[in-house]
Amino acid sequence: MIGRIAQRCLLISLVAQLTVPALCKDSEVSVSVQSFQGTQSGVHTASPEHRTSVSTTRPTKFDSAKWRHDRYLETVNRRANMVKDLLQNYKLKGMTRRELYSLLGAPDKSLKAFARYDVFVSSELLKKATACLDFAFENNVVTNFRFVAGQNRHSWKDVSSETQQNLAKCNPDYSGVVIIHYPGRRGNVRSTVKLPLSPDDALLETGVKHGELGLMTGIWKPHQYKYHYRSAVKAYQKFLEIYPDEVKVWRKLGFAELALEHFDAAIKDYSHVIEVEPGYDGYQQRALANLKLGKLDDAIADYSSTIDLLHPRVNGSSDRKFVILGDSDWYAKWAAVRAYSYRALARLKNGQTDLAIADLDCAINIDVDEYLPLFIRGEVFLNQSKFERAIADFTEIIHHVDKRTTIARPVFEERARAFEELGLPMKVQIDRNSAKSCEPKYHPELKWIMGYLNY
DSSP: OHHHHHHHHHHHHHHSSEEOOSOOOSSOOEEEEOOOOOOSSSOOOOOGGGEEEOOOSSOOOOOHHHHHHOSSOSSOOTHHHHHHHHHHHSOOTTOBHHHHHHHHOSOSEEETTEEEEEEEESOTTTOOEEEEEEEEEETTEEEEEEEEESOOOTTGGGSOHHHHHHHHTTOSOOTTOOOOEEEOGGGOEEESSOOOOOHHHHHHHHHHHHHHHHHHHTTTOHHHHHHHHHHHHHHHHHHHHHOTTOHHHHHHHHHHHHHTTOHHHHHHHHHHHHHHSOOHHHHHHHHHHHHHTTOHHHHHHHHHHHHHHHSOBSTTSSOBOOOOBTTBSHHHHHHHHHHHHHHHHHHHHTTOHHHHHHHHHHHHHSSSOOHHHHHHHHHHHHHTTOHHHHHHHHHHHHHHSOTTSTTHHHHHHHHHHHHHHTTOHHHHHHHHHHHHHSOSSOOHHHHHHHHHHTO
């Protein structure tokens, strides 16, 4: 009993609403309690009187083996006790990526220039981190790091500063109010302190919450995600009746409608977004809705607009250059790969096979490890009886994905089909056994593509 009380005290001290600090210097780490005062700029800043240092009730020495083992525990994550010693007594800046991974194990999230380790997870169901450790890399060397604790008002970032001020008017005493999250039984998240909400603010919070839950449960719990997206749609629609100029909320509404397969409504929502604030994401999502409705020419036109925004031509020449989104062009490359791939699907349905193959070649030549264009091109080659080329594409996917995931299963099965056509029964059996060892569910996107092509 005493142990559980101590654990609860640890969680409350660590996970009380904290804001993101400045990037850590060598051994100086400080965070601040959330204060809802500055809404002029759209970013909530902490007042000096709320500032405090990171501390836990039972700090312990850093242990590499325990850190690597404790990724998601059901009660309390021991990483929370070790993070202070790690940041103060280990020279993290200047470490190579290999040295960091040797010390901390594989990160929970990683990109080419970024790695994140979850320190505390608020819910076993959603696996949503409320405290984490971020590292920035340059040439595979740690150039900076930061300890991020707490959750900002995630919904407020989606609206303008003027709307934020209106949302705060009903409750002048926002300053210093916090929410404390901790794991409850059966993976539930409990709140010991509730944040005061105005009626309008509650609509936005409800929409964002259900939208996130719909996204989280979309693959693994299909019987739940429609309920969450329906709830999100209702909340967003009521909010937009009051604040019709909030473009980001229109985007969220369109995404929820698209997830519910309300394609006509999604096209209307994204058309409004494009009219007010033209951008690649509006075109890309509207293109998907048109594709699923069978409006192939409209889908091709929208995907072409997406590609022109992400991968524009240089001075009207045939050469193209990716735009910078955020700190790099990585996301533009990733989004362009998907736009080329889905435009290829529309062109295949439209009987434009050569143009579709050209789109897939462009997507594959972009320097992003993405399975989608390889899988589609492999399916096309398989249908054209070009079995060796199909096998080469499927093999390339297998080299880059986890061999036991939902992505790998259809790839193994399709490669087995190609081997069977070539009369190689031993390889057929090996691939079919590999497919059986994968997760039993099909990857939903690949399953839809196979049904859409109907080869």
